Amino acid sequence: MDSDHDIAQLTVLLDELGYPVSVENLQKRLKIIAHEPHYFTFVACDAQKVIGFMGCIKQYAWQYDGFLLRIEALVIKQEYRNQGLGHQFLSYIEDFAHEHAIHQVILNSGNRPERQAAHAFYLQNGFSISSTGFSKKID
Template sequence: MSLTVREARSVDAQRLTLLLEQLGYPTSSEAVARRLKRLATSKADHVLVAELGGKLVGLATVHVSLSIEHDKPAAKLSAIVVDETHRRRGVGEALVAAVEAEARARDCCLIFLTTAERRKGAHAFYRRIGFEETGRRFARVLD
């Protein structure tokens, strides 16, 4: 079966909802469709999906932004998930490679990500493909 990485489309919303639930972000297909539509209007944000044999099995988003810390833009890799029945088959690596290609095309100086401390398997994956742990994330929910 061939693996393809492409931009997400609105028709992907239902399957993306299931992937987001596996990642720990329960949501609705309507909300995902609305967010995809909004993200599609942004030149700085991309939602990528991986298809294996015609089935959507992975998701990654990339957000490119300028900062005061760097002369060049940085790319944030977020919401990366591979369907639990398709892990360890190169899907995650293909998604990260596509994100890296996008970051290089946008002249980014680095790719960074945040991950929950409980995701030990994800941490091992990130280290294996060349990411280094550089700190912690703190968040504050705004009402």
Template sequence: MNPATEIRIARIDDAAAVAVLLGELGYPASVEQAAARLVGLQRTACAVTYVASRAGNVCGLATVHSHASLNRDQPSVQLTLLVVSAQARGSGAGKRLVQAAEEWARDCGAQRLVVSTAVHRAGAHAFYETLGYELTGRRYARVL
């Protein structure tokens, strides 16, 4: 039997699982770093991190940020991080995390959710397209 996926807001005691998931995504972090980042995100009303769990084990996470915008009356909301463990991909956990992010964005008053994903993540691009997301532009970054 396939266990159901549960979505909830991340807690500090999820830090070990969060560190593993960040590593899978290519952003290595210690448990202490993951815990400190979770605390920082929890201190702002402008961001939320959700985790997906199956049979009590965290298997995915999503972080969403909201900020005021000059070019829109509504806030701009962005899904800045989404990762599902290799073992849980295809289980619906990613879709459920995106749905939670969309609901949070609506609750913030946003009319759209913007997703950031690296150019080399073709699988992620296809995933978002199956959920109805469209490519709308490019993002540039520079190390400071």
């Protein structure tokens, strides 16, 4: 993720995920994330074209023993969906978790109608529905 072109392609993916961002703002975010040792960004490419990415955070929680891995973002470019890439990302992250002594992978997915296919995908890949997330923007 060194070039402006790569970052521009990531902005397209984030827009598809429902989180539009400018190249400049994403550059700032990635610079911060790059210096955080428990943040991981995984990218899938096809012939120099970014077609998917996953962002994860290794964290410790009050309610669990051991570390967990939170998938903060996972998106596959629309025209590459339903070809197994999302499953490959999740398989990779399970292997990553085993290698780093992480015993649980969690994620949130919005309760919007356009996310129903994603919910079915996560259920098909062994995830269970275990909570409802809330957020409050602080200005």
